[in-house]
Amino acid sequence: MALPPISRRHFLYSASALAATLAIKPGKVFAAATPLDEFGYGDVMLLSELHNRQLQNTHEILMGLSDDALLKPFRQMVGQPAPGEDLGGWYCYDPHYNPSDVGTGFAPTCTFGQWVSALARSYAIRPDPKVREKVLRLNRLYAQTISPEYYSLKSRFPGYCYDKLVCGLIDSHQYAGDPDAYQILEHTTDTALPNLPGHAVEHGTVWRANPDPGYTWDELYTISENLFLAYQRGAGKRYRELGAQYLDDTYYDPLAAGQSDLAGRHAYSHVNSLCSAMQAYLTLGSEKHLRAAKNGFEFLSAQSYATGGWGPDEELRAPGSPDVYNSLTKTHHSFETPCGSYAHFKLTRYLLRVTRESRYGDTMERVMYNTILGAKPLQADGRTFYYSDYNFKGGKFFHDARWPCCSGTMPQIATDYNISTYLRDPQGIYVNLYIPSTLRWKQNGAQVSLTQKTEYPFESAIEIQITTSRAAEFDIHLRIPEWAEGASIAVNGKRNSASVVPGQFATLRRTWKSGDRIELDLPLKNRINPLDAAHSNVVALMSGPLVLFAMTDGTPSLTSRQLLAARKTSRQTWQAETSAGPLKLLPWTSIADEPYTTYLVMS
Numbered sequence: 001m002a003l004p005p006i007s008r009r010h011f012l013y014s015a016s017a018l019a020a021t022l023a024i025k026p027g028k029v030f031a032a033a034t035p036l037d038e039f040g041y042g043d044v045m046l047l048s049e050l051h052n053r054q055l056q057n058t059h060e061i062l063m064g065l066s067d068d069a070l071l072k073p074f075r076q077m078v079g080q081p082a083p084g085e086d087l088g089g090w091y092c093y094d095p096h097y098n099p100s101d102v103g104t105g106f107a108p109t110c111t112f113g114q115w116v117s118a119l120a121r122s123y124a125i126r127p128d129p130k131v132r133e134k135v136l137r138l139n140r141l142y143a144q145t146i147s148p149e150y151y152s153l154k155s156r157f158p159g160y161c162y163d164k165l166v167c168g169l170i171d172s173h174q175y176a177g178d179p180d181a182y183q184i185l186e187h188t189t190d191t192a193l194p195n196l197p198g199h200a201v202e203h204g205t206v207w208r209a210n211p212d213p214g215y216t217w218d219e220l221y222t223i224s225e226n227l228f229l230a231y232q233r234g235a236g237k238r239y240r241e242l243g244a245q246y247l248d249d250t251y252y253d254p255l256a257a258g259q260s261d262l263a264g265r266h267a268y269s270h271v272n273s274l275c276s277a278m279q280a281y282l283t284l285g286s287e288k289h290l291r292a293a294k295n296g297f298e299f300l301s302a303q304s305y306a307t308g309g310w311g312p313d314e315e316l317r318a319p320g321s322p323d324v325y326n327s328l329t330k331t332h333h334s335f336e337t338p339c340g341s342y343a344h345f346k347l348t349r350y351l352l353r354v355t356r357e358s359r360y361g362d363t364m365e366r367v368m369y370n371t372i373l374g375a376k377p378l379q380a381d382g383r384t385f386y387y388s389d390y391n392f393k394g395g396k397f398f399h400d401a402r403w404p405c406c407s408g409t410m411p412q413i414a415t416d417y418n419i420s421t422y423l424r425d426p427q428g429i430y431v432n433l434y435i436p437s438t439l440r441w442k443q444n445g446a447q448v449s450l451t452q453k454t455e456y457p458f459e460s461a462i463e464i465q466i467t468t469s470r471a472a473e474f475d476i477h478l479r480i481p482e483w484a485e486g487a488s489i490a491v492n493g494k495r496n497s498a499s500v501v502p503g504q505f506a507t508l509r510r511t512w513k514s515g516d517r518i519e520l521d522l523p524l525k526n527r528i529n530p531l532d533a534a535h536s537n538v539v540a541l542m543s544g545p546l547v548l549f550a551m552t553d554g555t556p557s558l559t560s561r562q563l564l565a566a567r568k569t570s571r572q573t574w575q576a577e578t579s580a581g582p583l584k585l586l587p588w589t590s591i592a593d594e595p596y597t598t599y600l601v602m603s
């Protein structure tokens with residue numbers, strides 16, 4: 001289906017508004033017989049300054065944290081000597097923690113597993129022995145602290161922390177070759193399980209006795225994903241069973257039946273929970289869980305901002321809710337960016353692998369350029385970019401607390417651009433993201449490399465060069481975004497237009513040889529994206545996948561005609577002419593600390 005973006009968004013909005021009263025018939029979910037495979041982290045080399053800068057920033061900060069500082073709260077919680085620096089913020093253990101303060105001591109050790117995971121993935125991208133040594137050393141030091149006490153009432157979120165520890169250990173096994181990772185995982189699981197409720201428990205639900213309600217909720221509905229991955233990677237059959245045991249069917253069942261039950265739920269963790277539903281499909285073949293993830297994602301898209309972000313004040317909304325519009329004046333906490341985009345990337349990558357529908361790549365790209373890639377860099381003292389701000393009076397800012405959840409997911413997503421750019425099946429490869437990069441792989445016995453050269457999304461041209469050890473026949477699928485009317489492809493200078501349809505992958509099958517060259521052009525026409533059906537005069541200007549933010553602290557008056565006529569004045573700057581003078585517009589990645597507005601009200 002290749003509808004232009006505005007009508008598609010309108011369609012989704014109306015469909016989900018309808019679903020609020022009438023359940024959409026579940027229908028048959030199309031799933032290709034075999035999901036696409038991911039490439040390894042090291043098969044892809046990104047040559048984009050924006051992406052590489054984020055990876056380097058997060059990686060250097062993690063490498064700079066001392067072992068003792070990282071282990072300190074684990075050691076304190078189990079009564080061991082705990083020398084070294086106290087990192088503070090959410091990460092530290094404070095026995096006198098004040099529940100009304102979500103700053104210091106809110107979630108001790110919460111990001112440790114994510115940081116080990118990110119270091120292991122970084123090692124897979126660029127093998128540096130110092131990184132592997134640090135991963136192995138941290139796992140062994142952590143193993144010395146494993147104790148039921150850690151899961152006692154000293155930890156507010158034992159399920160959340162267990163989930164992240166599983167992730168760190170399975171990534172250490174897979175990407176850093178830690179020979180002891182699964183033994184440490186077994187010890188961790190044996191110790192954690194008696195202290196967890198045995199099934200998914202919703203945010204806000206009391207599952208253990210404590211006079212302080214701050215210790216009686218957790219995010220147990222997200223943990224199946226990593227348990228299924230542990231099983232898939234050979235950690236043992238028990239992880240398949242545990243993954244199934246912790247699936248949150250009270251959440252998935254209505255979604256699978258086409259009813260939105262997103263309203264009021266904590267945003268990031270429930271989108272992340274849809275990744276567990278996808279892994280239930282990929283591991284158990286459960287069609288119901290695939291339907292839940294697909295429908296959940298449709299409901300999410302219908303309440304998303306033009307940037308692809310969602311969940312103002314970390315809450316999902318009912319279909320057709322006025323809350324998204326109200327958020328433009330009522331909050332600056334519009335989208336939990338690192339955690340949200342990390343979950344968004346995983347979910348859309350799984351959906352793309354299973355359905356081969358290019359629109360999942362479109363939304364991933366939109367979230368990348370308009371949210372996470374323009375996040376302020378992580379700081380060595382734990383200051384972290386957390387919320388994107390879509391208020392009419394917007395600005396970029398760090399979270400109040402140091403080392404929050406988003407300091408765990410930002411290093412992870414910085415590595416995951418590598419595995420999201422290309423996918424494969426036995427017949428060939430899928431180019432999902434257009435990023436300057438080189439992919440190397442084996443195809444039908446030939447050693448092949450593909451290099452993208454492009455200034456996209458600031459320019460429309462993407463050049464792809466092929467090198468092969470010998471001629472080989474295979475497919476190259478190119479994602480043609482839904483908005484790219486007039487897209488064109490040429491191979492070795494010869495125009496190939498038959499198969500180029502916006503909203504689909506274009507498939508090029510031929511016998512490729514060294515020196516072959518593909519030229520893809522994705523015309524970057526301005527278009528306007530209304531907030532929702534009830535507010536069609538509240539719009540964001542878009543160029544290709546980019547939202548163009550108006551650089552102003554006022555409320556400029558202009559017409560949609562004036563906005564659509566905005567012209568590029570330099571590589572990454574646009575300008576619209578208004579009756580009050582010129583209005584500068586910038587992409588998210590070019591904004592530093594200047595005030596901006598995401599949406600403009602058309603007069």
Ligand SMILES: [Zn+2]
Nearest residue numbers: 336339405406
């Ligand atoms: Zn977060």
